[in-house]
Amino acid sequence: MTAGTFIALPPVHTDRIPWVPMGRPGFSFKPLRFFHDDSGWMYLLRVEPGTLVPLHRHTGEVHGYNLAGQRKLIDTGEVIGPGTYVYEPAGNVDSWMAVGDEPVILHITVRGAVEYLGQDGEVVGRVTSNDRLQSYRRWCEENGARFLATVE
Secondary structure, X not given: OOOOOOOOOOOOOHHHOOOEEOOOOOEEEEEEEXXXXXXXXXXXXXXXXXXXXXXXXXXXXXXXXEEXXXXXXXXXXXXXXXXXXXXXXXXXXXXXXXXXXXXXXXXXXXXXXXXXXXXXXXXXXXXXXXXXXXXXXXXXXXXXXXOOOXXX
């Protein structure tokens, strides 16, 4: 290998990764990549119809691409469907709900952490890349599944 040469990580075949429950009913994910130094993660998120994503704040930027289903942004009422890209800057606070008859599936890249907020804006929960990585590792061990995501 010469200077400036990079080795690509192996492809992640999402059809080989089952939907991993996220703890709360109505949420599951397929991890794709965990970034170094707990700096973020990339995943497919599945949210079942009628499920509310509670009020949360992003400490880093988020990129979301809607692959299937529709979601309604609680603060604006806007409905976002397949083929729509959403950028959320660091500090963004939002909440949304999966609407319609099919699950919402998003391709999401998260930088930083996600902080869940109470009614008065206080942080009531926090999820980091390392938290997601450890929950996926634990799920793989408990279910005899291969670890298929990439890790920097």
